[in-house]
Amino acid sequence: MAVDKGFLWGGATASYQCEGAWDADGKVPSNWDWWLHERELPNADVASDHYHHVLEDIALAKEGGHTAYRFSLSWPRIIKDREGTVNEAGIAFYNKIIDACAEAGIEPFVTVFHWDLPMYWEELGGWTNTQTALAFEHYARVCYEAFGDRVRSWVTINEPKWFTSRGYLVGDYPPFHQNAQEYIQAGFNIMLASALGVKAFREGGFEGSIGIVHSYTPVYGIDDTIESQIAVRYADNFNNNWVLDTAVFGEFPIDLVTELSRTYDLSCMKPEYLRIIKANTVDFLGLNYYSSTDVKAWTEGETTLRFNTSGKGGERGKIMVKGWFEQVYNPHHKFTDWGMEIYPEGLYHGLKKAFDKYHVPLYISENGIGCYEDIVDEPVHDDYRISFLQDHIAAMLDAMDDGVDMRGYFVWSLFDLYSWISGMEKRYGLIGVADDEEHRRVPKDSFTWFKRVIETGGDCIDRSQYKDEPVASPESA
Template sequence: MDKFLWGGATASYQCEGAWDEDGKVESMWDRYLHDENLENGDVASDHYHRFEEDIRMMKEGGQNSYRFSLSWPRIIRNREGDVNEKGIAFYKKLLATCHEYGIEPFVTLYHWDLPQYWEDTGGWLDHGVCDAFAHFAKVCFDNFGDQVTYWTTFNEPKWFVVNGYFIGNYPPCLHDVQKTMIAAYNVMYASALGVKVFREGGYKGEIGVVHSYTPIDGVDDTIETQIAMRNADNYSNNWVLDTAVLGEFPIDLITRLSKDYDISFIKAEELRIIKKFTVDYIGLNYYARALVKPYTTGETQLIFNHTGKKGESKILIKNWFEQVKDPNSEFTQWDTEIYPKGLQDGLLKAYKKYNVPIYVTENGVGVREDVSVDQVNDDYRISFMNDHINALMNARDMGADIRGYYAWSSFDLYSWKNGHEKRYGLVAVDFKNGLVRKPKASYYWFKDVITSKGEIIKRREL
């Protein structure tokens, strides 16, 4: 594992703060959280002003890579595409600091913070945003291409599209299948355009996509359950990964949707671009699998736990599938199953199907923690990471080409609708007392793992 990338991950809105400084314009999340008077990321972890400290701590923690995203509204000022040079300067300093400390940047172009000036025209329902994304990508490649080897077009298309347009708990808070389909198509087309700009520009390095990976298991091996599993896989995974890697939307998904919805927005010439400009690698963000059974009765319900009170989540899509809980599994306060075998099985399945390099680009556990102590003794996080890195190493031993592991997250940050209460970081951030950084026990444990090249991981079969 000499060339393996070990690091942590963040996202611009969740950690930078400085929401209106140095020419940054409003994002859709700025507008939404301000209008709804919800806890926001105006300051977050203040990474914008403290990035040197944070990157130095990554180095001191043995990490050799940092996965982060660029803020579109910090870089592009308006719909005309004018560049904010102060935003460019900030990311150049951040990248230079990474290289100063021997940290390999792993850079995401889009991690959900669409400029509000594009949300005003319809957001991802506006097909013109696809070309705007391609322009944004080119600006980034031109300005940072000499400092970046690993590029990602989008972080978790499924998550922000489904939550924004179908479930309605993220902006723009819609509940519309037709609009969900249009947004999903536009995002995947925009991703292909980003790859096209990268290829035709002759930039160095590799470009991929990062997906919120939910490996699917069934309650039994009946034909009905197999069909439910395929439906769940199409909903959760295939429309992102098949499209990005193989260049094709799942035909059975499109066929099924076409029976009830209009698919005339899909254009042959754009499908040719999607087919031609596929990714070099995939990043898989793994938190849990989905255990499903055939649909029985009831209307569609997609309820996610944002309170940390167990038992609030429910996923059922009428006539497609129902997600159930394994009574033998452990769950977090936010109803996330702790199931490392899902990562092992999912990595093997993804590599067999797509045959491209894989990075585990997010993996972690969110909990409430008292950070007023000198050091958070997060043995639960150490146990979680140990078991999931073990799962990754098992999959590598079985032949999967896995090239990196990124803990979510590098340090405590703003966790979208969960606010600052849900903590994932290897480093504690005291949001109430000057944003002081204090490494947790997991930070030092992770350093030992990296130093040993994974040899100290407690290995077991899953």
């Protein structure tokens, strides 16, 4: 049974990861610009050069049958300073994207913030400073007023958990800190900023809906013992609930707050800010799904948070929070070169769990597989990507058959882009971007395959296979 015609199918990108033109037309430095230059790390100064290929990229999305394009706005491209001065050239650039989408019959699905914080706020403590959250309201209001006449689907923040945990706890993203107290403050301020973004949207009377996008990691215990179930609750709070509960219910999980209050300073959670969060909840949830996680009760050892950023097959990350839980790996599952477990059944159960709990419309706002690929004149024969996407779309369709209110599916990514500290080597795109001065676009086999999925409303998807082991990329096998 095909999905409804109003269902959104498309590809996704993010401003810093694809635009390039890092200092063009009045854009000021972001935290990523500054930190990666300072540390001489691979950066996205050029990336996919989307800034100069917008019309070509939207035309390719139309050619591929896409009905929506999920992209993000760049705060440092739109707002020039702490006083809130608007950069009209930045507004013009995003008008160009939105108008091209309208002409192509593609719905813009717009994220206000996808990690590229202006350096002028990073200098004052970034997301650990409540002033950053308060400034977000002005930035969001500028975006709604500039684009709200043509944009109906808005996202406040992309993946609050992911960039705050990596930046303030793990320490491998800007600002490269390892400080649990800062992580807590940053997480709270991010959720306050999201609520302020919802507040500005509602006060402006703009048409459409507004949500938040979360890096969704469904959690499963290794058995049904009480110890495992307690570990699952700890891990769910750590991975999901502090974002999703807060966004939908307007309240942080009380058991998480109680636990943290025993060790950390929670004075950032002022009553007036909690009232803002409670009063401004989202209309929908975007769930970025790459992997689930299995956990067991913590037994011994210190907190360890480590991810595979090398792309060397066989390496596994390690997540263990002292006193809470420990991540374990299923030896029967396959993994990508970057250590991400391939488990579409986790998406099926995770979607059911999320809808049963929150009862709001859901989008899969990102889903894809990163691989090493050489982009030449001929299309990449990425059967491994087709297999991965087919199995996950099948899981989504089964969840829809079981009553989950899904409104859209976005492949990560529309075209190859900069994959944060993994650089341009980790390729996710349906469309390849060549490593040459022209940044030639070369559609892969998955691009043509996904067009067929859209044309049939998913009817061409074989749902009988996804419960078996999916095909991994050649490097992962």
